[in-house]
Every structure is written in C-alpha cells, then in structure tokens.
Amino acid sequence: MSKRVLICDDSGIARKQLxxxxxxxWDAHVDYATNGQEAVDFIAANGVDLLFLDLNMPVLDGYQTLEALKSMANAPQVIVVSGDIQPQALERVRLLGAIDFLKKPVDSGVLQQALERHHLLGIQDDSLEKLIVAQPVEGIEKFTLSQVLQEVSNISMGRAASVLADMLNVFIKLPVPKVNILEVSELQMALSYSGVGSSRCSAVSQGYVGAGIAFEALLVFSDSSFPDMAKLLNVTDKIDRDLETELLMDVSSVLVGPYMAALGEQLNVDFSHSHPVLLGQHVQISDLINVKRAQWKRTLAVEIAYEVENYKISCDLMLLFTEDSLPVLEKLLSYLVEED
Known part of the structure; x- marks a missing residue:
C-alpha cells in the first residue's frame, strides 16, 4: 500500500535534495509544504503517513508544528530533518513526538536505515521505481544563488550553534538566514533592524579567502549583551573595556570558527583567514559602517541573528562577499541543484 509522504521545509533546495x-x-506519494502552517493544513485536509519536518521556518517553525500535531487525531509519524543539531534540539523534538532526527544534508543510506528502523518501507520490489512526485514543479524549479547560499548557511549555522551549545550548555535560537545583495546604505539599515537594533554596539571583523572567494565575517554585538556574555563564560571580574574585548574575541572564535569550517566543507574549500580585528567598540551602527564604507560599496550579504535562550545576548553574524566572488560561488554551489 502506497505511503503518503509530506516534505516540509521553507527551502526549495532542501525539499528537492530530500x-x-x-x-x-519505495511505494510513496510525495507532497510538499513550505512552512509548518501549510503542513498542518495539508495533513488536516488530506491525511499523511509520514512527515519530514524542518525546524527553522517562518510562520510555524518545526517545534510549533510538532506541538500543533499533538492535538490532531490523524497526525502522521514525524522525522525531523534539520541543520540545527544542538543536543537540546534533538531532545525537544523527541519530547514533542518526533520518531527520529536526521542531520542535513541527508545521506541516502542514513535515510534508508531510518525508514527501515521505523518499519516505514513496507514490502519493496527493487525492480520497480514507484516513487510518485505529486508536485512536478519541485523537480524543475530553478534556484538562485541567494536561495542555495541560504540553505548552505542554514546548515553551517546549525553546526556552529551545536558547538556553542555543547561548550556552554545553552540552547541557541536559530533564525532563517537572510541573503541579499546590499548597497552600503542598505547594509546599515539591515543591521539597524536586526537583533542588535539601534543601540550602541561592538564588532569583530575577520577576512577569509579561498578558491577565488573573498569575504569578511562581521560579528556585531549589542552592548547590552556584555553582562550576560560574562555570566555565560563564568567571568566574575569587573567588566572594563579590556575585558569586553576579551569577551568579544572569545565568543567570536566559538561562533565564527565552526561556522566557517562547515561552510568550507560544503563548498569543498579550505579558507585561510586573517586575525580577528576589533572593528568598533560602543559605537552606533552608522559609525561601524563608516569604518569600511569604501570596501562595502556593494556586497552579497548573509545575515544570521543569534539569540541565546534565557540570556540577554543578541548578535548578528554577517558574511560580506565581494562581487568578484559571485561567479565562483555559483559554480561551487551548483552541485546542490544538479539534476540526476
């Protein structure tokens, strides 16, 4: 008997890859949803045997979707597929009823084992290809550089958060990464509307190059984050400018290093990097932008706003790619959307 499967992910690339x-x-009929609310509505109207569910999505995220499914009589079994691999994320989704958790990007062998482990494959005839895709548009959809880079950034973000969560025993709230071509004035506006907001901030900058790609990693912290940053790192000394600089460098190393390692792994590039530099301390966003206005005339920007649960810590990680890097990025990322 055919299984009805729903893949729920806001990323078209992730849906296609899965x-x-x-x-x-596998005798399965596959449908798609782009957020948790779409998934809940589809399940209520059609019934689904198995839901593959992302965690970081707009409208309803994965956690909210699992919560909503608990009250549905015809709720499907759920396998979470996410780049957020924090131990607390795994524990939370299991408590909410998910039967398994798979790390993005999913390996076909790992997925097969999960389906077998939960007896979801049924009787198979290997001589037949019975996979039926209900929405053929998923197979022919064309993806932009921004869309592909967003999904790669999502996976890198999850791995960086996992390192920080393990090290500090915290849970990192992860957003959907934003990817846009920005003029310098728009970059200032993006930071002003971010988690850092319009308050004074401090920032660390670090340059990366490799395989024809050049970008700057800019980590911006709201100044109001310093007391909780010290608390998080078990620092009890009086917070002065020197200690603030030390805290900035320590947290930047933990956040940026694992992110870049995961990004380089996906691009198959070994990035070399400069030493981190304190770009500004207790300044306005406009002052921060003015420091490098000449270099940042126009850039491809990836923005990730990190929040630490139960701590008043907000920071924005921005990757600012040079225009010359775009053709190389497109070539390196094209494998993610290649047709079989």
Whole structure:
C-alpha cells in the first residue's frame, strides 16, 4: 500500500535534495509544504503517513508544528530533518513526538536505515521505481544563488550553534538566514533592524579567502549583551573595556570558527583567514559602517541573528562577499541543484 509522504521545509533546495534521497523503489506519494502552517493544513485536509519536518521556518517553525500535531487525531509519524543539531534540539523534538532526527544534508543510506528502523518501507520490489512526485514543479524549479547560499548557511549555522551549545550548555535560537545583495546604505539599515537594533554596539571583523572567494565575517554585538556574555563564560571580574574585548574575541572564535569550517566543507574549500580585528567598540551602527564604507560599496550579504535562550545576548553574524566572488560561488554551489 502506497505511503503518503509530506516534505516540509521553507527551502526549495532542501525539499528537492530530500526528495532525491528517498529510496527509488519505495511505494510513496510525495507532497510538499513550505512552512509548518501549510503542513498542518495539508495533513488536516488530506491525511499523511509520514512527515519530514524542518525546524527553522517562518510562520510555524518545526517545534510549533510538532506541538500543533499533538492535538490532531490523524497526525502522521514525524522525522525531523534539520541543520540545527544542538543536543537540546534533538531532545525537544523527541519530547514533542518526533520518531527520529536526521542531520542535513541527508545521506541516502542514513535515510534508508531510518525508514527501515521505523518499519516505514513496507514490502519493496527493487525492480520497480514507484516513487510518485505529486508536485512536478519541485523537480524543475530553478534556484538562485541567494536561495542555495541560504540553505548552505542554514546548515553551517546549525553546526556552529551545536558547538556553542555543547561548550556552554545553552540552547541557541536559530533564525532563517537572510541573503541579499546590499548597497552600503542598505547594509546599515539591515543591521539597524536586526537583533542588535539601534543601540550602541561592538564588532569583530575577520577576512577569509579561498578558491577565488573573498569575504569578511562581521560579528556585531549589542552592548547590552556584555553582562550576560560574562555570566555565560563564568567571568566574575569587573567588566572594563579590556575585558569586553576579551569577551568579544572569545565568543567570536566559538561562533565564527565552526561556522566557517562547515561552510568550507560544503563548498569543498579550505579558507585561510586573517586575525580577528576589533572593528568598533560602543559605537552606533552608522559609525561601524563608516569604518569600511569604501570596501562595502556593494556586497552579497548573509545575515544570521543569534539569540541565546534565557540570556540577554543578541548578535548578528554577517558574511560580506565581494562581487568578484559571485561567479565562483555559483559554480561551487551548483552541485546542490544538479539534476540526476
């Protein structure tokens, strides 16, 4: 009997990648949802046997979706597929009823084992290819550089958060990364509307190059974050400018290092980097932008706003790619959307 499967992810690339990973001989009918609310509405109207669910999504995220499914009589079994691999994320989704958790990007062998482990494959005939895709547009959709880079950034973000969560025993709230081509004035506006907001801030900058790609990693902290940063790192000394600088460098190293390692792994690039530099301390966003206005005339920007649960810490990580890097990025990322 055919299984009805729903793949729920706001990223078209992630939906396509997961659909391509499903066993070709599996008798399954596949549909798609772009956020948790769409998934809940679809399940209520159609019934679904198995839901593959992302965590970081707009409208309803994965946690909210799992909570909503608890009150549904015809709720499907749920396998979470996410780049957020924090131990607390795994524990939370299991407590909310998910039967398994798979790390993005999903390996076909790992997915097959999960389906077998939960007896979801049924009787198979390996001589037949029974996979039926209900929405063929998923197979022919064209993706932009921004869309692909967003999904790669999402995975890198999750791995960086996992390192920080393990090290400090915290839970990191992860957003959907934003990817845009920005003029310098728009970059200032983006930071002003971020978690850092219009308050005074401090920032650390670090340059990266490799395989024809050049970008700057800019980590911006609201000044109101310093007391809780010290608390998080078990620092009890009086907070002065020198200690603030030390805290900035320590947290920047933990956040940026694992992110870049995961990004380089996905791009198959070994990035070399400069030493981190204190770009500004207790300044306005406009002052921060003015420091490098000449270099940042126009850039491809990836923005990630990190929050630490139960701490008043907000920071923005921005990757600012040079225009010359864009053709190289497109080439390196094209494998994610190649047709079989």
């Amino acid at each position: 659909a391509r990973t499903l066993p070709k001989s």
